[in-house]
Amino acid sequence: MDWRQNVRTAEPYVPGDQPDKKGMIKLNTNECPYPPAPGVAQAARDFACGSLRLYPDPACGLLTGALADYYHVGPEQVFVGVGSDDVLAMCFLTFFHSDRPILFPDVTYSFYDVWARLYRIPYRTCPLDESFRIVPEDYMQPNGGVIFPNPNAPTGILESIDTIEKIVKANPGSMVIIDEAYIDFGGVSCLPLIEKYDNLLVVQTFSKSRSMAGCRIGFAIGNAETVRYLNDVKFSFNSYTMSRLSLSLGAEAVRDRAYFEETTAKIIRTRERVKKELAALGFSFTDSMGNFIFASHGRIPAKQIFEALRAHDIYVRYWEKPRISNYLRISVGTDEEMDRLTDFLREYLQGV
């Protein structure tokens, strides 16, 4: 007898490349190139550290209140978690409690199938069409739930509110979860639909458009009933997940609407400019509405470009996966960073 017989073995995961080299250009994890709103640094300096001896507010009132104000909903319609991964995992656990398979795209965020397996939720993937678009009819078959990102990851393709509404409307028997991690870079959120459909939940994150990946904050907005279900499940096995610092700094980040609009607009401008430059270099790409560009070169395999970039300390994302193995996902950095990327590519592509 050996204790190892009782161990759940998991695919040994290699944490995503988080290089930390001087002078490197990090465009591989869709982080925001700009710092958080100025109020966040002020909140950290002013934070009363003595209060850390006490447990945080389990209801996270400070943060749900700030989000409710920003999105014009009630605080009882907001659920917060340790990054959107935590929120999404909690949604899987709460709303996908069915014997019928849940549905999500074949090319999508890579944790959906992981959580489904973890919680023993049956699932079926629906192939995107030739141009990586969702086929709404696929999501009208019997199912135990629906989830997809909008814009989708890693393609950046945005589906219209009409498409979302069609899918939500066709599924009164299951929850539809729209993962809007990248919605703030030119997309239109389906949040207004929550007033009309109680089987819709919208998940967003502070990691991209709010420059807070290091703080771990994600949230879901739905109606009061769905949020109560989420909280009931969450509280049933973990009372306190959000630290006092996350609550305080997170609330501060939400309050500064002007800074948020300014930085997201800058990222959109840079993205559109770089799209043109990449096109001139022979790249083609989806019309990404995320803070990244999903690009393929007409002549040189993506993997080869990925390795050449890495050798020059420019980090982008590459997956050796079906359908997307000839694409690079390039996060949108500052204009200076993107110039160094395109300068390198120009020279490199001339030489191969």
Next chain:
Amino acid sequence: MDWRQNVRTAEPYVPGDQPDKKGMIKLNTNECPYPPAPGVAQAARDFACGSLRLYPDPACGLLTGALADYYHVGPEQVFVGVGSDDVLAMCFLTFFHSDRPILFPDVTYSFYDVWARLYRIPYRTCPLDESFRIVPEDYMQPNGGVIFPNPNAPTGILESIDTIEKIVKANPGSMVIIDEAYIDFGGVSCLPLIEKYDNLLVVQTFSKSRSMAGCRIGFAIGNAETVRYLNDVKFSFNSYTMSRLSLSLGAEAVRDRAYFEETTAKIIRTRERVKKELAALGFSFTDSMGNFIFASHGRIPAKQIFEALRAHDIYVRYWEKPRISNYLRISVGTDEEMDRLTDFLREYLQGV
């Protein structure tokens, strides 16, 4: 068809009393009455908030390194999580992957059966003896794992290293997890046993002895192999749980050994003094080695005292549960807070 059919319903949990009244005395959640080490506040003031735009180090090197230094183990022997609840839940998921029941005491930390049900782990509770002590032989029956707190919660009773070793030695076929949330208040940690037994994992928290309940940090120490299993499972479904602030402030809290020893010694002194005063008032109690006293009055039912205290804004913990429904769990606060408690009790008990 209604989407509610797929919802996992959970016991609607009422978050623990977290009152926030001016002048109240909060002795209900075993928080530390003293602020975190001075270096923590300095670290918050100095924190480079611009770095929050980047994801944190998924390996949590800063914090595992500080803990490894403190406990004289290798950093590859340390696993960190969002409070010990997160660490313990991850341990359940990783090490209790068996069809045989896991074993824990009937009177113990209230989340063990919750996590077991959540992950569909069969479990059996072993009754503590008449004086609330663990019966080591109970843990020598066939099992899929063993877990208990030492000192136990909410009794505060400490089992000896010999008892722990006997149980670990008798279970080469399963993991034994010792939850040492309260070990720093006079107990002796079983950490040295990890060199001898690879089926032992020790879990501790920053929430009690390190005054950081509001920061959400817990950790496990074992051998490199068990910690690798934990990380494999954790990374397989969530890459980033510890915020950059938690890593930075947590590491600072660990470094200050003198402050840690001073505050825990103060709490022990206060506890022992208050035990004498409570005895004089007609209370009896276990020999608690935690930062709390588990007390029962000879004449007045615990529930009645609990309610009288609450009516005077003195909050302690009471459970309407088998075996312990005539006990109060009173966290050890400052000397001033404890004086107000005993002053009130003296007067109250004279009047009833």
